[in-house]
Amino acid sequence: MSEPDARPAHRSPSLLLGVLLGGSAGTALRWAAGRALPHEASGWPWGTLLVNAVGALLLGALLEALVRAGPDVGRRRALRVVLGSGLLGGLTTTSALALETVRLGEAGAPALAVAYAATTLVVGVAAAAAGVALAARWPRGRRS
Numbered sequence: 001m002s003e004p005d006a007r008p009a010h011r012s013p014s015l016l017l018g019v020l021l022g023g024s025a026g027t028a029l030r031w032a033a034g035r036a037l038p039h040e041a042s043g044w045p046w047g048t049l050l051v052n053a054v055g056a057l058l059l060g061a062l063l064e065a066l067v068r069a070g071p072d073v074g075r076r077r078a079l080r081v082v083l084g085s086g087l088l089g090g091l092t093t094t095s096a097l098a099l100e101t102v103r104l105g106e107a108g109a110p111a112l113a114v115a116y117a118a119t120t121l122v123v124g125v126a127a128a129a130a131g132v133a134l135a136a137r138w139p140r141g142r143r144s
Contacts, residue, residue: 009081018078022086026055030091042107045100048093049120055092056124059084060131065138 009015030051037047062084066076097120104113 009077015078015081018082019086019089022082023090026087026090026092028090030093030096034096040107041103042109042112044112044116045096045104048096048100049116049123052092052097052120053123053127055088056127057131057134059088059092060128061135062088062131064132064135068135068138 030047033051034047037050039045039047063080066072066080069076072080097117101113101117104110104116
């Protein structure tokens with residue numbers, strides 16, 4: 001059943017709908033994290049750091065697991081696009097990172113702004129690598 005994979009993912013109405021729904025769910029989760037972990041303008045944005053770290057970990061694990069499972073077609077392609085681009089793309093946020101970094105600087109905490117941006121990048125890369133490593137340890141024949 002290769003017909004659904006014949007067209008690019010961005011031209012598949014079902015995949016676009018999946019990305020829309022996944023992205024909406026991810027955005028709602030990010031909003032909830034921001035509400036659960038509020039911060040002052042000059043305070044550390046823990047909610048954004050948390051969602052970006054968790055999103056990087058899960059994206060690393062998802063992509064590694066999908067690569068190990070086989071070619072990017074059919075169900076694996078749908079999972080990559082809907083969960084990776086949709087859910088985890090909606091959960092993670094570069095725009096909030098940028099905005100919060102600028103706000104920290106404007107609030108008179110430029111060193112904290114630089115530390116926050118650098119920490120987010122380091123934690124994100126480490127989390128993605130940890131996700132890849134975790135998925136690499138998962139046995140290939142196991143089904144979830």
